[in-house]
Amino acid sequence: MSGAWHPGDRVPAEHELMVEFDCSRMTVNRALSALADAGFVERRRRAGTVVARPRRQMAAIEIPDIEAQVEAAGARYRLETLSVDRIDGAAAPAVARLEGAAEVLAIVCRHHGDGVFALEERWINLDAVPRAAGVDFGRVAPGRWLLDYVPWTEGDYRIAAVAADPRLTVPADTPCLSFERWTSRGGQTITYVRQVFPGGFALTAGGSG
């Protein structure tokens, strides 16, 4: 972190650090493995450990659900559900990647804080989450419900700037942030959501390189 070691520099071998720090090889290995996981060094058998050449920037972002975002901004949250429909999987838009699903729940809602905070269009795979059919999404936001009740293992995200959607009731020339997310578990898509935020929001993140 001080920058004293430069990318490509050789890090002493485990047995040398073991002597230098008077500890066992297991302890050295755990430390170096942690550095390797964090991307600070690269390790290869026989070749040894070298300071990593940062090739890309990595960051861990934390995505609070919308209700938490609104409340963090000091406003009171209100959900307005525009429609909830049970449709055939083939009727879902292709972008949702839900072609294989027999039944899909299609939800459109608005999140309000101090004004309209976000528009959300969501498709839930009822084959993967049958319980969702019995939930009153007029009262609980789909994102919150899924977060609480449906574990997931893979997520894909896409962030882009788009023009305002008329359903946001903001001036048509307001630049908006589009946040898309595909959530799946074991290769099966659980839900696809597209959220549109007027103006944007902050993603706090950390990282190193």
Place this chain on the structure above:
Amino acid sequence: MSGAWHPGDRVPAEHELMVEFDCSRMTVNRALSALADAGFVERRRRAGTVVARPRRQMAAIEIPDIEAQVEAAGARYRLETLSVDRIDGAAAPAVARLEGAAEVLAIVCRHHGDGVFALEERWINLDAVPRAAGVDFGRVAPGRWLLDYVPWTEGDYRIAAVAADPRLTVPADTPCLSFERWTSRGGQTITYVRQVFPGGFALTAGGSG
């Protein structure tokens, strides 16, 4: 990952798993610690290990530099540097958080791929990176140079949608993605950058919850 264990469920203690899987406690501990680091379980002394209640969505995003993005899209990259100025730290915009710096390098450039890809405004703290004063930023993009030569330990990011900047030479009503980044090491701000992309770009990410 199968969802068979629900949030709050108790995970067997290390000595039980040791018997079940016929391995040493160290091995069990490493597995459970990895699961805890990944956020799948929570561990507390005496209380034991339980399946975590996902409270928020976390994702690790990978941010390639612009040159790599352009080339990944199949276009040829070209850098156009509009201005490079050595200024007083006090003259940098407050948002750059560079008030303490004696000297700052202010750079404005355009990244071209198939058309204008991005506009970049960057401020580099010359107190922290004196070598930057000798670099020809008309030939090498500041982001690429910094990535190669300046290690960093903390990064903050902000993503928002904004109107088009005239310097992007795209229609004024084109929604654009603004990507801001503060990079620091040991509490000292190294660089602040604001990049504006017409339309947006994809951030591929992974995560679990």
Place this chain on the structure above:
DNA sequence: TAGTGGTCTAGACCACAGC
């Protein structure tokens, strides 16, 4: 083929926090 990291073991002592 020898040097390096990857991983496991059996045992130990300790810190912490429910009971």
Place this chain on the structure above:
DNA sequence: CTGTGGTCTAGACCACTAG
């Protein structure tokens, strides 16, 4: 007080790969 996880040790065998 006691059950739990946190961490360390000394030693071992193995996998990979650069020279």
